[in-house]
Amino acid sequence: MSDSDIIATPPHEPEAVHAEDRIHDEEDRLLPAFVREVLDAVADGDDEAARELVAELHPADIADLIELAPGDERGDLIEALAGIVDADVYAELNEYVREDVIDEMEPQQVADLAAQLDTDDAVALIEDLEQDEQLAVLRAMEPDDRAAVEEALTYGEETAGRLMQRDLIAVPEHWKVGQVIDYLRSSDELATDFWEVFVVSPNHHPVGTCKLSTILRSPRSTLVSEIMARKQTLIPVDLDQEEVALKFQKYALISAAVVDSSGRLVGMITVDDIVHIIQEEAGEDVLLLSGAGEGDINEPLVDTYKARVRWLAANLLTALVASMVISQFENAIERMAVLAALMPIVAGVGGNAGTQTLAVTVRAIATNQLTGSNHWRAVWREIRVAMMNGLTIAVLIGIGVTLVLGSGTLGTVIALAMLTNIVVAGLAGVLVPLGLEKAGADPAVASSVFVTMVTDSMGFLVFLGLATAAGL
Template sequence: MDAEDRLRPQFVAEVLDAVHEGDVDTARTLVAPLHPADVADLIELARADERDGLVAALAELVDADVIAEMNEHVRELLVEQMAPERVAEIAGELETDDAVAIIEDLEEDEQRAVLRAMEPDDRAAIEEALTYGEETAGRLMQRDLIAVPEHWTVGQVIDYLRSDEELSNDFWEVFVVSPNHHPVGTCKLSTILRSPRRVRVSDIMAHEQTLIPVDMDQEDVALRFQKYALVSAAVVDGSGRLVGMITVDDVVHIIQAEASEDVLLLSGAGEGDINEPVRDSYKARVRWLMANLLTALVASTIIRVFEASIERLAILAALMPIVAGVGGNAGTQTLAVTVRALATNQLTGSNRWRAVGREMRVALLNGITIAALVGVAVTLILHSPQLGAVIAAAMLFNIVIAGFAGVLVPVTLERLKADPAVASSIFVTMVTDSMGFLIFLGLATASGLTG
């Protein structure tokens, strides 16, 4: 590993060379000390035509934990080549949420074959999870949890944890439930271990807890974990019954995935995964490039309207990209701040207009500063105070408009129940380019500079 915990290229090459030469023992010896996540990285770093041989050579090391850590595109290709019985075996060794992540990507007939090969209890849990919408708490939650009645004592809880070998090994708190299995409180393991055996659970449990509805979007789940500093949380169905739990390790993956998704949606780059098939990347990106082409035609149409003015004063052609470019960057800055605020619930209906006013003040200050700089520079370099004043005014107006567009576009999408990150930058850029050209060329023409 290098200083940033990445596999060194020399190590990857050494393992692949050993596999290519048929020296399986050396390859396994090199890979054996790695963490499952690093083994998954090794497989992802190999070329597509090298992966089958690498996985075959490392068969004993490519276990369920490695499969769970893999990039979804690489994992999907690998799982498709496995027999349903092997996929079922791997899924049975994983937590329900990880098993669902593997099975949900399979074709419907392959799903049925895998589910038929699973143990009845595991199959029932996964079939139930698949009934919930994608990216909801129901898909994310684990079914293996510890729940005890509130009338038990600490001693009974400890004896139960020690005696039942089927219980989950990974948990941080014990959920306390009523007779109808509704969560009524939680007990941290530290609290249980430090309390006398005779004390009732109801006397030491925390009554207040954060409950996650089974149909809650995973992004909202992550926000709750962040807001309330949760380690785990109970998931309840529509009737309030405890049906699962979500742990912070799953939420870390959500936060990373959602943050990456918003950044990529802003640019219209699709999933942005280097392992994504070329055809899928092409289809995801080309439609936004076509939309960008259409919006660019708006700006070019404005330029054509002022073609005569540009012919009479050619310097306008050199200066107008400056107005549009700086305006575009200003709009992108505001857009990024707004999308992040919407995603983290910092920007809501109660403070929407206050946030708009704040961004407009920031845009005005930025506009005055940049307008003064460019106005003075043009005046001194081109010896034309009138042209300096025109470009300064155009710059000021365009940056203010850019700030307004950077807030208005994502807020409008959010009000329309659309994802505010979906290629908003394309539309903001259209506004800043079009208005920048229109204001600058319009002011230059109206002021008599081109006369």
Template structure:
């Protein structure tokens, strides 16, 4: 075997899912209900060996799914029955709410042993949600090196690169030759197992470049690292928000990236497998926040979900009362011409739908850095053009339809004009509200929908009923 082949064979290969029977997984890679029931029945019957045999070939992510699919009161028995199979990798894949329930039932030493088997970022994810007292007990039970790494990570704010990064990485000086790097990788028993590139650092441990493993393997041993390394690299500040980290990985097609502290020293690395989870979380989070549904996790405690949703429903109730007060200003007109009460929800409802469309586009553009200070005015002009076009089209449709249906051209003209006005308000609110909140450092996904809905309801009622009063339609 050649030297390069020998080196390649020593690299740690990522664990791949094992092919399982069609009776276990459906076409969408979901565990079949019958299989889940079969495993749970085996556990209930005390046949732990049968249960372990059923899940032995499953990937850790699928075992995590199995635990999540089990009823809450059966999960502890399931984990006990699968002793030796439910390992640290399975806990790393568990839903955070389910994992938190499982961790709460463990002794501090058990949690410490579990964390020791994980990368720093996964260990931090398990420990950070513990109560302060439990957290301290677990840290005390950990080995000094592991404890130091986790304690350092916990000093960084949540959802930042410091919490996300791994401490285990490969860094070499730029004056080394390729042969020295290969020998170092072979001789270091305590080096990282999973890596795709070697970071090149200066004497003060500042990253100055990177070398892909493929480049190292294809270069002569006598070649200096400084000649084969890529000097241009994307560095991640340790306090950068995880959403911004994900955007950098997406924009520059990164596999891994160096994390640096305030002085520019290399302190860790982030890999793309962690970023995939972040992109999924952030995308789902914005959609749920827009609806006021909170975390949106089906494993979230019911009391927490009720509290979150009720908060926004109460706020929406307040905005609805404001819209109702506008209607109250025109109760005389409504009493004289009852058709106004029949038609006014159409104006406000269509405005609300238009505002939601604009809001969704703008929040996404802000989240992906497509909308910046440089193009905000252009975006406003674009959305107003769209709103005017849609408003005119809808206004003509509802105006002509109303005029024909109720044999009242003036009523058709009033509702058509109100539709145009409210669509313009919807477009303007749909972009100005999230942009303003973003400039104020408030997450626009959290509270934009409430203000946009209020604007379209209030202005929808006011424009329609106000035009009816001005034109003497109800006279």
């Protein structure tokens, strides 16, 4: 057999690649032409063709397909794909789309779906239902499944208790490896997706963990206590999901035990759940800083309006503060109209400088890089950065105004105002979020409004005040 025979491409492979190219673009997004093809098949009543088109798709891709379909076509699409749109697909759906779809289902159908999912996904499926609908679904569930979901619902939203799975493998430390392997093979009811076995004491407190690879490579006669890792990261059941994600990131965890207030093992969290949390939390602070609400294009129109209009109303109030500052210098502006053209530059550049510092500070707080141990060092660092930026921009604007307008005095005034406002912006960008965090507020929610007010007001005040003092 020649080398060319060994590496020859199978005849069917080019067709498979071609089919994949027809479905996804280079960023693994469903192509509009493919989505339209599936929807057209459904509209024509050719359900079999629609099922053939999506039969090989991953559940996440099928969820994307449902989300991309117009709202009035989703019901027909799901009905046409009966048997393909399973519990795993519902688990991948956007929460707003899933809520709309679930609202059209009977309680028993929702209960059947929930029974096929891990507890955390089952909770996500029903937690946003109306109270009466939620109760109807819970009544339709099997007693064991219902008890697990009801327990999860007692924990706060976005906590480890809501996030954790109840299905895990726990064994006593006096067992031998052979007993563990036999136990894992003994029942179909045991958890099937796990990476480590938790070792517990008689009162069910976690005392260590064993990787599956370690168990499989150890002789059957070896005691679990001899091969287990006693040091582990335990997750309190009421810990915020953002803190859970930080622990997974910091300690490079694949899974972790969740314990209640008494230290008993009650569940586990796996890294696949954390990936979603990291994505959510990463985007959340950016959206909060901009006042865009949850920023989900599937969010109901009224909810989006409410989230954004509050922010705009707050900005209106802070803008009034800046306008009041300007009103105190009407005479100076009347004497030299060019001041009105230049003062937005001072406020605008200062605002951008404050936004830069604010974004860095909020991210540092969110990722635990900025704490009580180093916050003064961070403040001093931002002062130095602001002074360096301020001097650079001040020199540029001062020289530019002097050359263009032929006034060295005006150039000096705007340079000093620019330097002052950028330094103040740097201070506000770090002190405002730190202060809000100390007060127990979310720095990402309100910081931007206060920083904008400070930079606008200070920019106008310093520039117009210096101009007045200089007799311009």
